[in-house]
Amino acid sequence: MRELLSLRAYARHRNVRLSAVQKAIANNRISTVPDEKGRAKIDPAVADIQWAQNTNPLQQERGSLKDFERTQADLPGASQLPLAGEKTGVQTSVLSEEKAETENVRRQLLEIQLAKQRGELVRVEDISRALANKLKAAQEHLNTVADRLAPILAAETDVSKVDEMLRSEIRRAMTQIALEAPHVTQ
Incomplete structure (x- = not known):
């Protein structure tokens, strides 16, 4: 008998997310086999064949990192853009500016609340x-x-x-x- 895999193990085997395996099972694109305890297990040899036959390749690549990188490479000036996860001074300064602006707005709102409580504002x-x-x-x-x-x-x-x-x-x-x-x- 072949070794059966858990859903997580099969997701690692296919190099996909667990949710992709769960969707494939829910949509009857791959089948599961109950083990001796009644838990759903996957025969990787059978599931790989079912996956290949029942999954639209365009659907499978939609939203993938490869597809994103390929799209980004086609953009003008893309070679100058930072890679995913790479931090730049521009991002840090934009974040600092946004935080400063948020704090400024928060301060202004508190000043308005205080003026209302003092009776300095009229509707x-x-x-x-x-x-x-x-x-x-x-x-x-x-x-x-x-x-x-x-x-x-x-x-x-x-x-x-x-x-x-x-x-x-x-x-x-x-x-x-x-x-x-x-x-x-x-």
């Missing part, structure tokens, strides 16, 4: 709402100028007095708006 929506309310109040104050002055101005014939009354009433409305505005302390 844009809150400011927009407050501004809209103030503009509406300003519009109402300015609209009341016409209501207050219309009867007085209708009787006035002196242009300079009309001008003075208008300016005075507008100043009064603007002062009222300014008094109602929230005070910003620095």
